[in-house]
Amino acid sequence: xxxxxxxxxxxxxxxxxxxxxxxxxxxxxxxxxxxxxxxxxxxxxxxxxxxxxxxxxxxxxxxxxxxxxxxxxxxxxxxxxxxxxxxxxxxxxxxxxxxxxxxxxxxxxxxxxxxxxxxxxxxxxxxxxxxxxxxxxxxxxxxxxxxxxxxxxxxxxxxxxxxxxxxxxxxxxxxxxxxxxxxxxxxxxxxxxxxxxxxx
Numbered sequence: 001x002x003x004x005x006x007x008x009x010x011x012x013x014x015x016x017x018x019x020x021x022x023x024x025x026x027x028x029x030x031x032x033x034x035x036x037x038x039x040x041x042x043x044x045x046x047x048x049x050x051x052x053x054x055x056x057x058x059x060x061x062x063x064x065x066x067x068x069x070x071x072x073x074x075x076x077x078x079x080x081x082x083x084x085x086x087x088x089x090x091x092x093x094x095x096x097x098x099x100x101x102x103x104x105x106x107x108x109x110x111x112x113x114x115x116x117x118x119x120x121x122x123x124x125x126x127x128x129x130x131x132x133x134x135x136x137x138x139x140x141x142x143x144x145x146x147x148x149x150x151x152x153x154x155x156x157x158x159x160x161x162x163x164x165x166x167x168x169x170x171x172x173x174x175x176x177x178x179x180x181x182x183x184x185x186x187x188x189x190x191x192x193x194x195x196x197x198x199x200x
Contacts, residue, residue, distance in 0.1 A: 030060035031068065033141035035134050041144045045130075046151055047120045051078065055134040055141065057101060058109040065137070068101040070112055072134040077148065078116035087112040101136075118148055126150045 038052045039045060055072060059065050073096045074080055080092055090099035090112055101110050112134075121128055128148040134141040 031065070031137040031139050032058045032060055033070075033134055033136045033139050034058075035132060035141040035144045037132070037144045037146070039146065042147075044147045044149055045118050046149060047118050049118045050081070050115055051118065051130070051146060052084075052115045053113065053132060053144070055112040055136075056109055057104065057112070057136045059104045059106055062106050064106060065104045066102065068104055068137050070099040070101060070134065070136040072097045072112070072114070072132070075116065075130045075132040077119050077128050077130050079119060081115040081117060084115035085112075086114065090114075118146075121148060121150050 034056045036054045036056070038054075039049075045051065053072070055070065057068060057070060070090075080097070085092070085097060087099050087110070089102075090097055092098075097112065097114050099112050104110055118130065126149065130146045130148060132144045
């Protein structure tokens with residue numbers, strides 16, 4: 001009887017030890033990955049634009065972590081800018097930025113940054129969504145998205161970009177005149193080009 005009780009106590013003790021070790025290992029391996037970009041998530045960009053990504057890896061555990069593998073596949077529709085990778089030891093590995101963090105103390109963070117250019121849209125395609133995520137230690141980051149649009153000739157996009165004040169005035173004048181327009185009345189709009197910055 002005494003041997004049976006002793007065996008049960010030993011098994012219970014081993015179980016408690018295993019549970020404690022499992023919790024400790026789980027806590028020590030806590031990693032969070034956050035992705036950010038400039039322009040910010042949700043922005044609209046055009047072909048040739050530059051997007052800068054910043055990937056932050058944080059150790060949320062209580063012990064230091066070693067050899068954390070970080071990978072960021074190049075977003076579809078972009079090209080990595082040569083020389084833009086900032087983290088020491090990070091490389092362009094066949095269409096992905098690969099980095100290994102040698103040591104990351106408990107509560108500490110490390111950042112990987114790189115930049116891409118937006119590729120031209122294929123013929124016949126006017127929009128595209130660029131999505132980017134990173135992975136560190138088996139954990140995925142949040143998704144960062146940008147929306148690519150084509151600049152159509154003949155639209156108001158090209159001159160609105162170069163003359164934003166004129167575009168705003170045109171829209172205001174058009175709305176004001178059409179709201180008060182009387183059939184048969186002739187309206188002449190005279191636009192004088194000058195130093196727009198001094199006028200508005």
